Amino acid sequence: MKKGTISRRHFLKLVGGAAAAGTMVGVLPAAAKQAVSQFEPYVIPPEEALPGQANWYASLCRMCPAGCGIMVRTINGRAKKIEGNPAFPLNQGKLCARGQAGLQTLYNPDRLKNAVRQTGGRGSRQFEPLYWDEALTAVLDKLETTDPAKIAFFAGVMPDSLYYLVSQWLESIGAPPPIQYDLLAALNGRAVSIQAAETLFGSGQQPAYDIANADVVFSFGANFAETWLSPVAYNLGYGDFRGQSGGRGFFVQFEPRMSATAAAADQWVPVRPGSEGLVALALGRIIVEERLGRSGTFAQTFAGMYRGIDVETVAGASNISADRLNELAHILxxxxxxxxxxxxxxxGQTNGYASYLAIQSLNLILSRLGRSGGVHLSSSPPAESLVTAPSPNSFADVQALIEQMQAGEVEMLFVHGANPVYELPQTAGFKEALAKVPMVVSFSSFVDETAVQSDLILPDNTYLESWGYQIPSPGADRPAVANQQPVxxxxxxxxxTGSVILELAQQVGGAAAEALPWASERLFMEDVTGALFHSSLSPYDANTAAEFWAAFRQYGGWWAHRELRQEPEPVGFENKPLPVPAPRFDGEPGEYPFFFYPYPNVNLSDGRGANLPWLQEAPDPMTTARWNTWVEINPETAHKYGLENNDVVKLISPHGEIEAVVVEYPGIRPDVLAVPVGQGHEDYGRYAEKRGSNPMDLLGTATDPDSGALAWGAVRVRLEHTGKTHKLARLENIHGEGREKLT
Ligand code: SF4
Structure with missing residues (x-):
């Protein structure tokens, strides 16, 4: 066995006693087709399944796009428990609450159980069941008479395998490429980060930060303890960072609100919204001017980036004193x-892209590119056959699509893995534009707000019932591919949806059938991952392609058997001033005195978790609140407005208004109001509907002109009493007085 590789025996040991007692298997053989109402797990059980004995299957978590490896425990053909895959290098056996809750997606009582057509017109919520042949015929009939240029595919951040199939299919029929956009990606700055990397490093790979081996971490609003990009992997890194033999590391979080990440920091700096980039420039200015500490050779080479930066001016704009900036520059x-x-x-600001460049420039002048404890790039795909999804689209791209829809230039719209009617600001006009599209096809597993505005719903399997692959981005410390398989x-x-695309391609024929020749997703997977068999970096031994395919499924994918990071090249830095424009906000401060901070909820994410009762019930780590929408208000502000916990207030922006329950929260600037995203669904099942408010209703369509990203932090609001109170369900209050009676 090669050094760093894993044997089957070692892998069984890793997954623990329960797994070792069970049987590691890679794939379920075909079972007899069950009637829809048949709830016995097996008619003909797979040969490895014995009554009462656990089988563990390695697969991929799809509860967010991070790409963690999972192990799913099944008994009698039922999935019982999800754990992290200890062998997968990204998450190393760990899993977040959302990953654990994936079972409730599978067993959710509100799942669509078959394809449906909306019969009473869009929004009627009257559906009739369709046989799949009928549903696909309806799609094919419309495809046949539609100009391919007028077909659009709107998706959330897709797993790479689905992007492969969808993009190839669209290209083969002459349709535009898919638009990938979802709210979590926008709130995480996923696309802005890649755009900045393209400019600075000449690479479209997502940067990855080696927190584990750093001794000082400065984070500008990266809430990696909760939802940012790859929270499980970064939490693992944070654990190593704190456990270093040379000390516990020093961590500074710049953020207007104390998130769980800020609470774990040594210093929380409640920076003024939109001034993050300026603060980075001031730190850089101090470092190069004073030739501080161990700043690298790049520091003087690129000193021109900080020309004209006045630290006192930045102190005024950021509310961080010049002395404090000086102290922080020395620490760094x-x-x-x-x-x-x-x-x-x-x-999420109108200057977000410029801020990213300014913040990333600190890694350059400190010589942290490609170094242990520094910034790296996610690995390129380890085989050419493994197509990866590009950066998500910008909000400006979405606006362009909406304009096309409004102008009648879209005749057929497919929607997958996103809920734009809920996730986009209402002011964007997506829902109204949908009315101009003659045929809307949703692939949602649930009747969500966008599915309600569709003609056909072709419900996707859950990720526990289907095939796929994903190359994590940001990646692990080595190239890795996660395998998703039916458990x-x-x-x-x-x-x-992948199998639907394959079938549509075969039915359309011609170039589409040639581009997607596979008879099933399983054959597609076996084909495109097969190139990895020849890699010398493989973590397991396989003598034949068939053995490799079995191992790929058995271990949950493929990864290099040793650390192999990709170093960023500083190709895009220039020795000239980095301009960070002043942020702009919708709403005059006199009328709207507060900055508004909508943040992704650690449990509900961007709203996609709101239909799962485990996630509704799980308390927010900072306020312990759940099952509702609350607004975090500094006690000083609450006192000024005569407010206290459980008062219901109205938040009003220039674009809309919502109601929320007051939570007095000391960990927030007095001029900021923060509201978690995720509630306020009109549809999306019994656990999500008619609960709380959707903070996206307060947003306008301001964008960062440099990146086209939605400037979701660029709105101001005011507060009004409603005279109502609502006892918020909280595990305990923030003053630690113990459990309250829950309502
Ligand atoms: S971080 Fe994302 S992919 Fe990883 S376990 Fe959590 S939800 Fe799943």
């Missing part, structure tokens, strides 16, 4: 292995 420059992270909140027979008469 004196460290042996510092790393600086630009995060989601910095990206149970599909429960209902649903179909994976």
């Amino acid at each position: 420059a004196d460290a042996d292995q510092p790393v600086v992270i630009p995060g989601g909140y910095a990206a 149970v027979e599909r429960l209902y008469d649903t179909r994976s």
Whole structure:
């Protein structure tokens, strides 16, 4: 066995006693087709399944786009428990609450159980069941008469395998490429981060920050303890960072609100919204001017980037005193292995892209590119056959699509893995534009707000019932591919969207059938991952392609058996001033005195978790609140307005208004109001509907002109009493007085 590789025996040991007692298997053989109402797990059980004995299947978590490896425990053909895959290098056996809650997606009582057509007109919520042949015929009939240029595919951040199939299919029929956009990606600054990397490093790979080996971490709004990009992987890194033999590391979080990440920091700096990039420039200015500490050779080479930066001016704009900026610059420059992270909140401003460049430039002048404890790039795909999804689209791209829809230039719209009617600001006009599209096809597993505005719903399988692959981005410390496979027979008469695309391609024929020649997703997977068999970096031994395919499924994918990081090249830095424009906000301060901070909820994410009761019930780590929408208000502000916990207030922006329950929260600037995203669904099942408010209703369509990103942090609001109170369900209050009676 090669050094760093894993044997089957070692892998069984890793997954623990329960798994070792069970049987590691890679794939379920075909079972007899079950009637829709048949709830016995197996008619003909797979040969490895024995009554009462656990089988563990390695697969991929799809509860967010991070790409963690999972192990699913099944008994009698039912998935019982999800754990992290200990062998997968990204998450190393760990899993977040959302990953654990994936079972409730599978067993959710509100799942669509078959394809449906909306019969009473869009929004009627009257559906009739369709046989799949009928549903696909309806799609094919419309495709046949539609100009391919007028077909659009709107998706959330797709797994790479689905992007492969969808993009190839669209290209083969002459349709435009898919638009990938979802709210979590926007709140995380996923696309802005890649755009900045393209400019600075000449690479479209997502930067990855080696927190584990850093001794000082400065994070500008990267809430990696909760939802930022790859929270499980970064939490693992944070654990190593704190456990270093040379000390516990020093961590500074710049953020207007104390998130769980800020609470774990040594210093929380409640920076003024939109001034993050300016603060980075001031730190850089101090470092190069004073030739501080261990700042690298790049520091003087690129000193021109900070020309004209006045630290006192930045102090005024950021509410961080010049002395404090000076102290922070010394902490950063004196460290042996510092790393600086630009995060989601910095990206959500009208100057977000410029701020990213300024923040990333600190890693350059400190010589942290490609170094242990520094910034790296996610690995390129380890085989050419493994197509990866590009950066998500910008909000400006979405606006362009909406304009096309409004102008009648879209005749057929497919929607997958996103809920734009809920996730986009109402002011964007997506829902109104949908009315101009003659045929809307949703692939949602649930009747969500966008599915309600569709003609056909072709429900996707859950990720526990279907095939796929994903190359994590940001990646691990080595190239890795996660394998997704069915761990149970599909429960209902649903179909994976990938298999629907393959079938449509075969039915359309010609170039489409040639581009997607596979008879099933399983054959597609076996084909495109097969190139990895020849890699010398493989973590397991396989003598034949068939053995490799079995091992790929058995271990949950493929990864290099040793660390192999990709170093960023500083190709895009110039020795000239980095301009960070002043942020702009909708609403005059006189009328709207507060900055508004909508943040992704650690449990509900961007709203996609709101239909799962485990996630509704799980308390927010900072306020312990759940099952509702609350607004975090500094006690000083609350006192000024005569407010206290459980008062219901109205938040009003120039674009809309919502109601929320007051939570007095000391960990927030007095001029900022923060509201978690995720509630306020009109549709999306019994656990999500008619609960709380959607903070996106307060947003306008302001964008960062440099990146086209939605400037979701660029709105101001005011507060009004409603005279109502509502006892918020909280595990305990923030003053630690113990459990309250829950309502
Ligand atoms: S971080 Fe994302 S992919 Fe990883 S376990 Fe959590 S939800 Fe799943």
